[in-house]
């Protein structure tokens with residue numbers, strides 16, 4: 001079947017990018033476990049290397065299993081193309097790489113995944129890049145942070161770990177006015193709950209490691225391009241608009257139009273940075289995405305039920321789930337993620353740090369791991385783990401204070417999860 005966008009989301013989640021294998025008829029997407037591909041002849045090889053023909057050369061750049069996944073995620077997000085990468089963090093570097101350069105900056109949310117805060121506040125400095133952290137609820141501050149050297153604005157749809165929802169349309173309007181792309185990390189929402197491109201995002205990044213694969217088996221990432229940004233409107237994005245010396249002066253935007261960012265990501269990004277997703281991982285993620293809608297429905301149903309129950313518990317001081325009426329982000333959640341506010345939130349315990357540690361140690365069904373978006377329910381004390389590298393101010397801004405525990409609700413029976421949480425809360429407060 002062809003990937004016409006007239007099909008519904010659930011049909012596309014199973015069929016987009018996949019077709020019976022032309023060589024064998026295999027119905028499931030085969031794992032093309034091969035490093036290289038035989039050229040038809042020397043002219044074919046030359047055309048591939050010159051980007052005059054699209055095809056397979058070497059699996060650091062392209063692989064048929066990975067290509068099926070790229071097409072599937074791009075379709076589900078409403079983008080024109082996608083580039084898979086070896087992790088979510090690799091996807092963030094791959095998204096910024098064509099835009100940035102020494103002395104350039106990206107305006108980013110203070111509320112981000114802990115690892116992303118470290119990547120942006122420390123590691124990208126070694127490339128001469130800078131991240132300016134801004135409270136995205138202060139739109140005037142976002143505008144004020146943008147200067148002549150800004151090359152993008154970056155946020156997460158549902159910020160990890162705090163139950164915060166970004167106002168994507170408002171941020172897109174600001175980025176648009178400044179002639180800049182808006183990059184949205186949609187990992188914790190998935191295209192089932194939110195399609196940021198429809199809300200004005202230029203690029204969408206994902207950690208495939210989380211809900212898209214869905215079962216804790218894969219480390220992977222992807223960058224999806226909306227195809228809508230005019231990279232040649234200013235001289236700010238020479239990697240895409242100016243002549244590329246490594247391809248005999250080819251100009252990506254002029255040559256590939258809406259697919260410029262995707263082609264650059266493969267032909268320069270994967271070629272030279274080498275952050276490639278392996279075909280086995282792509283296969284697992286393709287299978288995971290087949291059940292994305294069913295899983296996300298259960299994830300949000302369980303999360304809503306459990307967050308409401310926790311909020312009423314005697315030992316709980318607060319719950320950050322944006323789907324609760326008590327959340328300051330409830331009305332924004334209704335607008336941005338109307339099918340549910342995800343399945344990730346934090347719980348603040350009255351017993352503080354000590355109670356959090358005892359709570360985590362006494363849960364039976366919930367696993368204490370540095371992961372989220374698994375079918376299994378997971379828990380982590382962010383302040384002593386994922387957000388440990390951050391200053392107390394950064395921890396607080398990121399929703400990872402010492403007295404809060406982050407919970408990723410799985411798709412088990414909600415009653416069993418509630419019983420487990422109840423017994424661990426009671427032990428933690430003895």
Ligand SMILES: *Cc1c(COP(=O)(O)O)cnc(C)c1O
Pocket residue numbers: 087088089090113115116156160185187188206207208209210219220221372
């Ligand atoms: C996990 C995660 C990442 C990083 O992804 P990896 O696959 O672990 O590199 C980035 N952003 C968010 C929101 C995440 O949850």
